[in-house]
Amino acid sequence: MADSIKVKTVQVAGGIEVRALISHPMSIGERDKASGKFVNAHYIEEVVVALNGKTILQGDWSSGIARNPYLMFKVRGAMPGDKLRLGWKDNKGGSDSHEITLA
Amino acid sequence: MSISRRTFVRASAIGAALTAVASQRGNAALPAGVFSAASPADAIRTALGNVTMASDERVRLTAPDRAENGDVVPLSVDADLPNIQRITLVADQNPIPVIAVFSLAPEVEGFVATRVKLAQTCNVAALVDSNGKVHTGSKPVQVLIGGCGGE
Numbered sequence: 001m002a003d004s005i006k007v008k009t010v011q012v013a014g015g016i017e018v019r020a021l022i023s024h025p026m027s028i029g030e031r032d033k034a035s036g037k038f039v040n041a042h043y044i045e046e047v048v049v050a051l052n053g054k055t056i057l058q059g060d061w062s063s064g065i066a067r068n069p070y071l072m073f074k075v076r077g078a079m080p081g082d083k084l085r086l087g088w089k090d091n092k093g094g095s096d097s098h099e100i101t102l103a
Numbered sequence: 104m105s106i107s108r109r110t111f112v113r114a115s116a117i118g119a120a121l122t123a124v125a126s127q128r129g130n131a132a133l134p135a136g137v138f139s140a141a142s143p144a145d146a147i148r149t150a151l152g153n154v155t156m157a158s159d160e161r162v163r164l165t166a167p168d169r170a171e172n173g174d175v176v177p178l179s180v181d182a183d184l185p186n187i188q189r190i191t192l193v194a195d196q197n198p199i200p201v202i203a204v205f206s207l208a209p210e211v212e213g214f215v216a217t218r219v220k221l222a223q224t225c226n227v228a229a230l231v232d233s234n235g236k237v238h239t240g241s242k243p244v245q246v247l248i249g250g251c252g253g254e
Contacts, residue, residue, distance in 0.1 A: 015210075015212075028198075028220075038198070051210065054208070055208065056207070056208040056210050056211050057205060057206070057207055057208065057211050058205070058206040059203055059204070059205050059206075060203065060204045060205075060206075061202070061203045062199045062201055062202055062203065063199065063220075064192075064194065064197055064199055064201075064202035064203070064219055064220050065202060065203055065217060065218070065219055065220070066174060066175045066176070066217075066218035066219055066220050066250070067174070067175070069217065069218070070216075070217055070218050071215065071216070071217050072179070072214075072215065072216040072217070073205075073207075073211055073212070073214060073215050073216075074211065074212040074214050075210050075211055075212070076210050076211070076212060077210060078210070
């Protein structure tokens with residue numbers, strides 16, 4: 001699952017703006033004809049963003065987030081040299097994480 | 104804006120239920136069942152405890168009026184409120200109404216943007232926890248081809 005995460009940051013007044021793109025099917029599964037229920041879903045359940053090791057954002061997701069999730073948020077007071085790490089886990093045990101150093 | 108009050112209240116109540124339950128557990132983890140709870144009634148019952156909730160124009164939810172394709176609908180929430188702890192996104196007609204819960208540290212501004220699936224025309228709502236209250240913003244979105252498709 002390597003390289004599933006792309007992170008870009010832009011400096012804005014007072015901090016940074018983070019744009020993250022994750023490659024993931026975010027599948028709701030197929031409808032089982034017998035039971036009418038959706039089976040075999042495959043989606044990211046948890047996204048964690050840490051700044052210098054401290055969790056600053058946690059996303060708990062359903063399969064209602066679109067395929068190849070996009071996430072944008074803003075962090076106050078982030079400085080050049082800070083380490084920003086984004087990781088995800090999905091409902092089938094898959095995971096990935098990516099760390100960047102702010103320029 | 105012509106938001107059906109009923110659907111709005113319903114969406115808001117679901118989110119409040121979740122945030123209420125989640126805050127009892129602390130910020131760390133949401134209870135199991137948040138996303139599998141297809142019964143809004145249960146969630147509402149849990150909600151009507153200690154959370155004060157109100158529609159608030161400081162919660163700005165941006166979404167298209169019409170979404171050609173419900174599989175990919177951009178949403179953003181910009182909340183001009185102090186001490187925001189959590190932003191919850193809800194679509195009242197989705198099979199799983201709660202799309203996402205974002206828990207934010209103080210360093211993170213009250214802003215998130217993402218892309219969601221909408222099963223059909225619905226109201227989307229953002230529920231923002233700030234200083235122990237839940238502030239809500241919502242918007243109807245007309246969906247031409249539903250995401251989360253049944254086929």
